Amino acid sequence: MARRRIRCLHKWCLSGEVSRPSVVLLAIALVLSSPMARVQASTGGASLMQSIPERLAQQQEATPSESDRAAAQRAFQQGEQLSNQGTPESLRQAIEKYAEALRLLKAMGDRQWEAATLNRIGLVYSSLGEHKQALNYFNQELSIWQTLGDRRWQAVALEGIGKAYQSLGEKQKALDCFNQALSLHRTVQNRQGEAATLTSLGEVYKSLGEKQKALDYYSQALPLWRALGDRQKESQALNYIGLLYYDLNDRQKALDYFNQALPLVRTLGERFGEAAILTSIGALYNDLGEKQKALEYLNQALLIRRAVEDRAGEAATLNNLARVYDSLG
Known part of the structure; x- marks a missing residue:
């Protein structure tokens, strides 16, 4: 496990x-x-x-x-x-x-x-x-x-x-x-290699703190993964882009990309990925002041974290739930 x-x-x-x-x-x-x-x-x-x-x-x-x-x-x-x-x-x-x-x-x-x-x-x-x-x-x-x-x-x-x-x-x-x-x-028109390398460039720029550049490269990779029919890589790219928009304080765009990624990871049966995205969506709704929606998504994430015995993820989700309840008074 x-x-x-x-x-x-x-x-x-x-x-x-x-x-x-x-x-x-x-x-x-x-x-x-x-x-x-x-x-x-x-x-x-x-x-x-x-x-x-x-x-x-x-x-x-x-x-x-x-x-x-x-x-x-x-x-x-x-x-x-x-x-x-x-x-x-x-x-x-x-x-x-x-x-x-x-x-x-x-x-x-x-x-x-x-x-x-x-x-x-x-x-x-x-x-x-x-x-x-x-x-x-x-x-x-x-x-x-x-x-x-x-x-x-x-x-x-x-x-x-x-x-x-x-x-x-x-x-x-x-x-x-x-x-x-x-x-x-x-x-050589290797689209799969192109998409993978664009993703690698995005990773390096993200690690350097150059979030806009990272966003540009992930955004170039996304349509290539879609054209190739690689749903797993597409869902990952959507998640990466969502996280970057979150870091750039564009909450609405982040929410849009997370919501695109969520049905893909569910179709793929990626339970850890699903829990991570649900947690991100819950945190976003809390930031946007929609507390009940935040609780709904975070509780869904918590159930999955416990089902897959993800203790670290469970702790993170509980922390997010505590923030929501604290803001409710």
Whole structure:
């Protein structure tokens, strides 16, 4: 329950989001929440949508031996399985397996999947909170994609580098990487990557206290998520925008965006997100002087917090309820 709580709460904070690595190299939306977090990222690269083990098995180009290719495939698959377990011990073991695959791929001269495996190692180090190590592997990955002239995957690597710099507190370097990635995504018309990078830019500007800039980037990402049909990312963008309008003291606009996000999270079954938005709406109504509406939403949030055993969220909602009752006298 604790791990699920951390994962769900993370979706509704502005510092970023993380889930387990997918079977393929999907590295655009990398957001970290804890050393034990699992990382997921995505791109619109249809040509690379098969799993890396499958692609390794299918390649028929000249290699030192069929046994080397099979060994690389096997090591990579073992790395995936260990990475998906998400424990510190299994993540360390995953790095060893990926490194084994990497040695074989280098010997085979397979630069594309060498870069892909470097990315996987970088993602695991990110999951462990070892961002300097992650940065080293992402930079190696970027160099290969640049040599191969693959702009789509250069953008993926730049996104990983940007996330690492962001986690290390080097915000300007993160912005530089994200802006380079954004330009590449737009050049190759990767709308999913564009939306993810716009969101990353919004996160950095929010952390720098530049709320209007953050709002601009989240607002650019929102219609892209809608066009892509990604309702989860759409609901997150609506929530982010609502929170920023709240911070900017535009209560009515904040309320509008929260009310758009609420039915989406309910449809998705995101109970933690639903409780967070209900709490925000309740707090807004209290600020607007509509005390009964505030109580209605806050009590709905409280029931959910208790149902999912979210003690921290329950305490926050109780605090908001106390503020309302205190104002009623």
